Amino acid sequence: MNAVAWTRVAVIVGFVALIEALCRFGAIKPFTLIAPSAMAVSLVALLQKPDVRADLLFTGVNVAITVAISVAGGFAAGVLLHRFARARRVVSPLLAASYAVPMFVFYPVMIVLFGLGRWSLIAIGVMLGIVGMIVNTIDGLDRVPRVYTKTAAMQRMSPLATTLLVVLPAATPHLVTGVKLAVTYSITGVIAGEFILSVAGLGRAIALAYNNLDNAAMYGLLLVLLIATTAINVAIHAWESRMHRIWGQA
């Protein structure tokens, strides 16, 4: 590890140690925030419980299905909107604005449509997750240099071969960014839905612990979520940087 990585670790450890000290010496009351060490103890205890594991599995499967639908659907919609400029001009302000609107107020409507359970959560997750994929697919296709497609035409490549061998690789960096956003927002959507109303899941478990004033359980579960999302983000970020390096253009 180099100096940058060491300093990064030191900053994180220092921050956690500071919180630990503030909690241990009573500057932060346990009613507000429990010490990080206590969160870790709670996390280990929680992971032994079968119902917590079931909740994690429920949420994990939901997120996986949501991401799959968001990425596939967002890519298809992005390709179509890129192809039809008139439709794109009309839809793009809405796509840009949807980030600023709390879409999960539509969650109750999803429950009416899909019933209380997995599919209403997936539906609301897709509503949040698909937008970033659509926008980045359009962006990526926009940025494919003209000279590439012209060269493909000169080589008399078929439309299919042009798409697979020229257009998609050239658009890859943006597509990867789209996948990253789809994952982040899918997680947010599914967990937000579970928070509001659900039969199971990590979000529901956190909401229940909060309502029962069970801070140990709540912070333990939040730590699970923090570790899981950070691990996913770091992995995707590394993949994204690699793709940007391989396929050029920032």
Place this chain on the structure above:
Amino acid sequence: MGKPDAPDLGAGVIAARRWMPLVDSAIFVLLILVGWQLLFVRVGNDGFASPGETIGRLATLAFNAGFWNNVEATAVAFAWACVFAIGGGLVVGLLLGASRFAGEVADPILNALASLPKITLYPVILLFFGLGLQAKVAFGTIHGIFPVIIMTMNGVRTIKPVVRKTARVLRLSLWETMRTVLLPAALPEIFSGVRVGIALALLGTLIGELFASDRGIGFLLMSYVNRQDGAGVIALTVVLFAVAVTIGSALLALDARLHHR
């Protein structure tokens, strides 16, 4: 378009081209209304409403003093959240950008924090700030601040080295360097960060109101959700969309002008 040998288009064709985007938008709105009505026929009134009912509700809300009180509460919280997100984000971003080492240390940490599902932090924010304005502002700020920090930092990092060297040759203090050199040089990138930050601050403020407030549009929305009042929910969402599209388009136009300079 501007080619000299372009065929002479009749005045009618030119007018048609000018109105085309509006016609397209009208068709789009019409399609949405038809789809919405069909959905309504299928779903019924369980927490859902027809376009007609929603428009009726919008009209009632516009003449309701309580609604405007809630708008004001949201506007105040949103304004504060913007102040903290933009102000804090600029200072942190400029400082991190000014030092290459600090920037490299902070970059992955900031990206991880930015992509956390912050909605799950609402119990924590509630425990720290209680119910009310502070919690809303805190929620708006934690949503809006990260894009501002990250894009400011990247903007400053990509400034040409000669600009920063000149600042050093002129023996400018850190504050002077930030104010008169780094900030103007990185302005287009910074503004893009501010644009995204403002959109997310609005989202954060509204989420704060959904869960941690007794006033504001978000609070009103949540009470409609709990009452299964579909017309209210959809009417408010339409309002929020309209506000977000307006703010977003205005900032995007400004953004494009800054990048063109």
